[in-house]
Amino acid sequence: MEPIPMIKDKRSFVSTRNACKLCSPLGASVALKGIEGCVPVIHGSQGCATYIRRYMISHYKEPVDIASSNFSEETTIFGGVQNLKIALKNVINQYRPQAIGIATTCLSETIGEDVNLLLHQIKSELHEASWPALFSVSTPSYQGTHMDGFHATVFEVLKHFTLKMDKLDKINLFPGFVSPADIRHLKEICSDFGLDATVLPDYSTALDNPVWNHYHRIPQGGTPLNEVKTCGGAYASLELGAFCEVRQGGKSDGETVSPAMWLEKEHDVQRFASILPIGVNSCDAFFDKLQKLSGKALPEKYEDERGRLLDAYADGHKYVFGKKAVVYGEEDFVLGLCSFLDEIGIQVVVAASGANTGKLQQKIKEHCPVHADTIKVMSDADFEVINEISHDLKPDIIIGNSKGYYIARNLDIPMVRVGFPIHDRLGGQRILHLGYRGTQNLFDTIANALIDYKQSHSPIGYKYM
Structure with a gap:
């Protein structure tokens, strides 16, 4: 057969009827569920949070709480600082989280909300005895897919928490948007190679729980923030995926960088990259990288x-x-x-x-x-x-x-x-x-x-x- 070029859009219409993608804040919410003690807050309308909860609960069959700043028509005109203040106060009082990640929506982005500035203002007005870690990520859906939101969130978490430090005997593993079962298997593989790995994000438990004896407002599991802080001290990062890069500063023409690329540039953490290891060829390449990182031969069970x-x-x-x-x-x-x-x-x-x-x-x-x-x-x-x-x-x-x-x-x-x-x-x-x-x-x-x-x-x- 003759080579077939990439399909160009020659349709007589311009509307999307059934897009083969999901929204950016949804991807951000999945990544935030992989951070220990973290509650996602969607800075936008209630419908956005409801849509995300519905999709995640239907797939993962787990309780998923996604808070919202609940934009109204008035909020859209005058700004969402008061709504965000109420949302944060409610989340802190009800959940006592270790961290809150705020993901923006099309609406809050369109009116130009500067969430970092709003957070500074809110913290100066509210006098909480103990504030959780607060950070935000820009995830307008008109600018990308759920994968853009996922990778942007991982990158933002790294930038916000990673500290400068001496080298440690550990690696970072960025698994990408895979299943909880995949993350559990990757952790098993690293353990079998004797590698101490910080997996970011790790929702292998939070989005696939065992039966609870009592209800947990925030599901157990996730990457501890203390481990995220040490990512800059790892001697290597292993990044799965060929499309992990995000644009610096959210600009459409800005420089693209992946989490592992950023760590290599800013913290001198050597980057190893692989496509998702599916198939013998890709798995061979993946396990070869693990052998180089660990200095150990392929364990017999994987042979x-x-x-x-x-x-x-x-x-x-x-x-x-x-x-x-x-x-x-x-x-x-x-x-x-x-x-x-x-x-x-x-x-x-x-x-x-x-x-x-x-x-x-x-x-x-x-x-x-x-x-x-x-x-x-x-x-x-x-x-x-x-x-x-x-x-x-x-x-x-x-x-x-x-x-x-x-x-x-x-x-x-x-x-x-x-x-x-x-x-x-x-x-x-x-x-x-x-x-x-x-x-x-x-x-x-x-x-x-x-x-x-x-x-x-x-x-x-x-x-x-």
């Missing part, structure tokens, strides 16, 4: 997991090879999945993301050597356009979050639910995507979805493969 995964590739090859897939979601997730599918012989016909960094197609070319030239890469994607293109390309399977289910239903093809959000199945927070173990889970799930489809559409109804 065994790798071997079992390769054996599964051979066992399931005839069921997956040559199949066509549509993949969508966050850019890092799409890149990791495309790299994995490329190595098992599945041809990705559409790789779509609601983000628009301009780097997705080039990264796919780097990591998908077999099918890169025939993948339709869609940035700033709309599910309705994905739906239209998918009808023409006739894929065998769709891989992504619940928002694209109707496309699979219209095409009558199987769907594998991964990533965020998963609203129509249980266990979205427990899906393991990363490492040899996570790749094994994905391979078995994809292969079995294809086998189930063939079996259920067979006129015979056979019982053996």
Whole structure:
């Protein structure tokens, strides 16, 4: 097949009908839930906080409290300092948090709210016996996706709390926007390599709790602020993802920098980067970095997991090879999945993301050597356009979050639910995507979805493969 360029928007309309992305404050809220004792406050309308709570509760199946400064028409005209003051006072009195992270919305950004100045004013007017740590992050949704909000929040937390200090025997791990199960697995891997790792953010417990004996207003878990303060003393940072950079100062034409890049520049912390380790090739590169960081050989259990995964590739090859897939979601997730599918012989016909960094197609070319030239890469994607293109390309399977289910239903093809959000199945927070173990889970799930489809559409109804 001839190479297919990135799809250009040639539609006769300009409106977005069903965007393949979520809002920036939502991503900020997920990251803030990964900070110990932190309560997110959305500086904007009540509807923004309600939308975020609804999405997070539906996916994680956990209680999620998101406070709001509750803008009204009057607030929009005269400013939100009084509303923010009331919100902070209520949160402090009811939750006694260690920290409060304030994320802005389209509304507060549009009227030009300077939240840092407002916080200074509020602290001078309110005389709390003990103020929690207060910080803000700029997350207008008209300027990006939930991933922009997520990464901006991680970056802001680092800048706000990290201290200058001598080098410590520890590393920083920035996992990106992955599942709680993925974060738990990454922590297990670091422990097996003997690495003392500060994981930022760490919502592996806060957004996937065990049963409580009594209710906790703030769920347990999260990265302790005292650990964040020592990130500048680490000897290395390991950053997962190729799209972690945020713009300095919030300017559209400003310099871009990722959390690990900032630590390397400001605190001389060596940066190691990897795409999400999904698939044998990406996992090999990831574990190689861990061996260099730790000075230790690959633990035997991961050698065994790798071997079992390769054996599964051979066992399931005839069921997956040559199949066509549509993949969508966050850019890092799409890149990791495309790299994995490329190595098992599945041809990705559409790789779509609601983000628009301009780097997705080039990264796919780097990591998908077999099918890169025939993948339709869609940035700033709309599910309705994905739906239209998918009808023409006739894929065998769709891989992504619940928002694209109707496309699979219209095409009558199987769907594998991964990533965020998963609203129509249980266990979205427990899906393991990363490492040899996570790749094994994905391979078995994809292969079995294809086998189930063939079996259920067979006129015979056979019982053996």
